[in-house]
């Protein structure tokens with residue numbers, strides 16, 4: 001039994017008898033648990049604050065002859081500060097009343113001394129399992145709950161996520177830019193048995209063709225001139241977890257065949273490596289392009305298409321689910337309110353107005369618009385006038401052409417890219433289209449000039 005982050009479970013023993021602590025620790029370590037003890041339980045709260053603990057074993061009788069009241073006081077303190085940590089009680093006399101009082105104060109179980117090892121281990125295992133189940137429930141809720149939308153189409157996407165998550169099949173998520181493809185990929189991962197392992201995202205549109213293998217499969221020192229040390233690729237980083245291949249439609253044909261080979265054979269070879277490495281990774285891909293059209297035009301391999309598209313989820317554009325706009329706006333405002341401890345609200349007619357606007361950048365554009373409006377207007381109640389300027393961003397300073405010698409070509413390029421990114425709320429596809437270059441070419445320039453932008 002491992003905790004949420006696949007670290008050993010950590011058990012804290014609170015008992016004033018050091019020999020008891022030592023023998024319990026020996027028993028726990030054999031189970032693969034980490035055990036620490038404190039012989040002075042008054043230090044427990046401070047200790048737990050600095051050392052995350054999964055379960056506490058608390059002796060109710062600290063000094064021989066006490067009636068256990070001191071132990072109950074400590075239990076109360078622990079529960080006050082760390083409600084979610086299960087506490088199992090130990091009592092020397094097996095006094096039922098003391099155990100009952102402890103259970104009333106929030107202990108999850110109790111045992112008597114001398115204890116039976118098997119029974120003790122079984123009791124702790126059960127509590128650790130229950131704790132990890134409730135943590136899983138939180139994750140399940142938070143990742144599905146993060147997908148906002150009451151429209152029928154969003155509800156059926158959520159149902160589908162729940163169905164596909166437990167399988168290991170590849171999933172292709174399609175939809176326009178900013179419709180939530182990454183959010184859905186993350187939810188599938190969080191609801192799958194791989195949730196305790198990494199979720200690794202790779203933007204295939206941003207990786208130059210020549211670096212594909214090194215990025216995805218890694219390389220050995222000396223594999224090529226600039227390979228000064230070994231480097232792990234994304235497949236290795238995602239081992240036992242999920243690899244999210246964003247913009248798979250942007251993958252060059254020569255790289256497509258390399259990706260296909262890994263997906264078929266479940267092995268890859270790092271550049272400069274001599275033997276194949278086994279991989280256990282679930283692949284989820286996303287694209288705003290039509291892969292079937294690309295297959296027809298022979299820009300996407302048909303065999304790879306079937307390999308990555310065992311299950312398919314299509315996300316509608318915001319235009320097709322306008323009824324979700326008020327919900328989304330209120331959700332984004334609520335998130336900001338939580339972060340900034342404010343009480344901003346959106347007026348009814350503004351919600352109606354926002355629902356009628358066009359959002360080529362979909363939810364990302366709506367979110368950016370709401371965030372800018374809330375942060376820049378500094379008002380408590382937001383109306384149409386407050387939102388308008390943030391939806392109608394202008395390409396400023398582009399129309400006037402500078403005189404020779406006023407700016408360099410690089411400075412001009414940086415300014416144009418910044419303007420386009422701002423205008424399209426960080427949407428790379430639209431900004432690249434407006435600038436007349438490909439997405440990968442835009443990524444290269446952003447990297448070259450170290451341009452910061454909000455996506």
Ligand SMILES: Nc1ncnc2c1ncn2[C@@H]1O[C@H](COP(=O)(O)OP(=O)(O)OP(=O)(O)O)[C@@H](O)[C@H]1O
Nearest residue numbers: 146147148176177178179180181182183363364367
């Ligand atoms: N249904 C939703 N509820 C709440 N927030 C959402 C929803 N869909 C998307 N978002 C938010 O909108 C932004 C864009 O979403 P995301 O990055 O998942 O889109 P995408 O389709 O992967 O975009 P791209 O194709 O450009 O990579 C993110 O901040 C995300 O949290």
